[in-house]
Amino acid sequence: MSLRSLYGNIILDHYKNPRNMGELPEADVVVEARNPLCGDELTLYLKLDDNQRLAEVKFTGVGCAISQASASMMTVAVQGLPKEEAEELIQLFKQMVMGEAELDAEAEARLGDLVSLEGVSQLHNRVKCATLAWNALQEGLEEFARGGSRAELVEKAD
Amino acid sequence: MGMSMPMPKGSSELEQAAEQEAAGECSWRRDFPIFNQPYRDGIPLTYLDSAATTQKPQVVIDALSDFYSHTYATVHRGAYELSSQVTDRFDQVRAKLAQFLGAPDERAIVFTRNATEAINLVAYAWGLDNLSPGDNVVLTIMEHHSNIIPWQLMAHYRGIELRYVEIDQQGELKLDQLAELIDEHTRLVGVTHVSNVLGTVNPLPEIGRLVRECSDALILFDGAQAAPHLPVNLTELEFDFYVLSAHKMLGPTGIGALISRSELLEKMQPFNGGGSMIERVELDTATWAELPYKFEAGTPHIAGVIGWGAALDYLTQVGMERVLDHELALTDYALARLSQVPGIRIFGQGQKMRLGVISFELAGIHPHDIATILDHHGVCIRAGHHCAQLLMKFLGVPATSRASFYLYNGRDDVDRLVNALMEAVEIFR
Numbered sequence: 001m002s003l004r005s006l007y008g009n010i011i012l013d014h015y016k017n018p019r020n021m022g023e024l025p026e027a028d029v030v031v032e033a034r035n036p037l038c039g040d041e042l043t044l045y046l047k048l049d050d051n052q053r054l055a056e057v058k059f060t061g062v063g064c065a066i067s068q069a070s071a072s073m074m075t076v077a078v079q080g081l082p083k084e085e086a087e088e089l090i091q092l093f094k095q096m097v098m099g100e101a102e103l104d105a106e107a108e109a110r111l112g113d114l115v116s117l118e119g120v121s122q123l124h125n126r127v128k129c130a131t132l133a134w135n136a137l138q139e140g141l142e143e144f145a146r147g148g149s150r151a152e153l154v155e156k157a158d
Numbered sequence: 159m160g161m162s163m164p165m166p167k168g169s170s171e172l173e174q175a176a177e178q179e180a181a182g183e184c185s186w187r188r189d190f191p192i193f194n195q196p197y198r199d200g201i202p203l204t205y206l207d208s209a210a211t212t213q214k215p216q217v218v219i220d221a222l223s224d225f226y227s228h229t230y231a232t233v234h235r236g237a238y239e240l241s242s243q244v245t246d247r248f249d250q251v252r253a254k255l256a257q258f259l260g261a262p263d264e265r266a267i268v269f270t271r272n273a274t275e276a277i278n279l280v281a282y283a284w285g286l287d288n289l290s291p292g293d294n295v296v297l298t299i300m301e302h303h304s305n306i307i308p309w310q311l312m313a314h315y316r317g318i319e320l321r322y323v324e325i326d327q328q329g330e331l332k333l334d335q336l337a338e339l340i341d342e343h344t345r346l347v348g349v350t351h352v353s354n355v356l357g358t359v360n361p362l363p364e365i366g367r368l369v370r371e372c373s374d375a376l377i378l379f380d381g382a383q384a385a386p387h388l389p390v391n392l393t394e395l396e397f398d399f400y401v402l403s404a405h406k407m408l409g410p411t412g413i414g415a416l417i418s419r420s421e422l423l424e425k426m427q428p429f430n431g432g433g434s435m436i437e438r439v440e441l442d443t444a445t446w447a448e449l450p451y452k453f454e455a456g457t458p459h460i461a462g463v464i465g466w467g468a469a470l471d472y473l474t475q476v477g478m479e480r481v482l483d484h485e486l487a488l489t490d491y492a493l494a495r496l497s498q499v500p501g502i503r504i505f506g507q508g509q510k511m512r513l514g515v516i517s518f519e520l521a522g523i524h525p526h527d528i529a530t531i532l533d534h535h536g537v538c539i540r541a542g543h544h545c546a547q548l549l550m551k552f553l554g555v556p557a558t559s560r561a562s563f564y565l566y567n568g569r570d571d572v573d574r575l576v577n578a579l580m581e582a583v584e585i586f587r
Contacts, residue, residue: 007527039543062556064525065527119466
């Protein structure tokens with residue numbers, strides 16, 4: 001994998017112009033996630049509607065291009081999705097960046113721009129950067145199911 | 159076989175050396191087998207993480223292998239010839255280390271796992287008995303976590319206060335602040351000899367005198383980042399504890415040392431209890447072995463000590479003055495070249511003396527992205543907080559990139575670093 005394909009236009013665009021960045025005061029769940037190994041920090045805000053759809057997803061935080069772009073693209077991808085579909089997308093995305101899935105045409109269509117992060121699967125020490133936001137989303141949905149509104153996620157070393 | 163042909167080899171070797179010299183390669187690099195092979199996809203290894211740990215010369219690798227192959231046995235149980243020989247070699251390394259550091263008191267050289275364990279030894283074996291609520295320990299903002307956390311643990315156990323000396327714009331310790339922080343309740347002052355982030359060489363003679371003049375506080379110097387890179391002469395220093403690690407100076411991991419004074423160590427309780435450190439054991443009590451064995455419980459890392467001895471021999475043969483000169487020249491070159499990279503900010507410039515540890519940030523590019531791009535070019539640097547989160551906070555950055563040099567690095571390494579950084583700038587443009 002070449003550097004230019006990892007740091008391609010889509011990733012750099014989301015890194016430099018992150019979508020849905022900012023706080024969401026009316027959020028149902030707020031997840032504070034961090035990766036102590038590299039210092040990445042991310043706060044994820046989730047608002048669900050009455051039909052358990054992700055009505056609004058926003059984030060704040062600091063981190064590398066991979067973690068920031070991944071978070072930005074995720075907020076776009078899951079906006080409006082029913083909870084179950086969001087959970088399926090989380091699994092699919094994680095399988096992709098961990099190199100555990102051969103992507104067929106259907107999977108690629110579901111992932112859309114997120115496919116640009118596939119190269120991370122060849123960089124073992126960057127996988128956690130890509131999954132931080134997604135693990136935070138998973139944690140947030142579980143916290144919502146438990147009836148809570150605040151969750152914390154600290155990534156562990158391998 | 160008859161006589162061999164007169165060899166043109168000598169001259170071609172000389173030519174090769176001259177070529178390498180011209181390319182900015184370093185002649186000592188050939189002593190390190192890891193550099194005699196391509197790193198990845200045919201590109202050379204550009205190893206710029208010696209502040210974390212150093213590569214090993216063939217002589218150290220051979221010393222370990224020979225020791226395990228031919229003369230391995232335990233130490234200090236001299237019931238048979240082999241063990242006596244190993245014990246002699248083991249204690250000869252202690253003498254070598256004394257010589258290397260100008261440490262006058264061999265009995266006060268204790269082998270530990272590393273510098274971290276040596277500081278923990280001081281914190282527990284001295285601190286638990288000698289610190290009480292109301293006392294304080296003065297540290298600096300540029301300490302490695304290994305010289306902070308043991309004292310935070312003492313704050314937990316003994317209710318002491320921790321005080322921190324800050325740094326100025328140039329990356330030097332504020333010595334006037336050090337003088338202000340020390341009072342009659344200060345029991346220990348802990349200062350790193352060389353910063354593992356900024357490369358700053360702290361003025362230990364001045365700090366030692368200053369502490370002695372205004373207090374009875376003990377002095378601990380962390381030499382982990384210094385002893386590998388510059389000549390150390392402890393006889394010229396006011397100090398009570400000096401610690402270092404072998405793996406940062408071409409030796410094996412898992413071995414380090416505490417250098418102290420016998421009369422001080424005599425008064426301290428042991429750190430670890432176990433075999434080798436006792437004289438006589440009763441049901442409820444025991445008496446301690448003589449120094450330094452009182453602090454060396456359990457079977458030590460014998461091979462580690464033997465390997466460290468080989469590393470000390472190698473460094474002595476090269477000469478620490480030459481090691482330092484090489485590093486200072488390379489650091490000057492690196493600072494000049496790095497300053498040409500657009501958007502770079504180098505932390506700690508303008509110190510009176512600084513070694514080849516260069517921390518920097520590039521505007522708009524996270525250290526981990528820099529590290530990934532550099533790794534693609536075979537350039538290994540550290541990205542993160544460098545076990546110095548207090549300093550990161552003080553500098554106002556979550557993380558930095560850090561390139562650090564040793565005697566096997568040359569100008570060609572710096573050139574490859576700069577070229578790779580230029581590509582990072584280009585990608586993120």
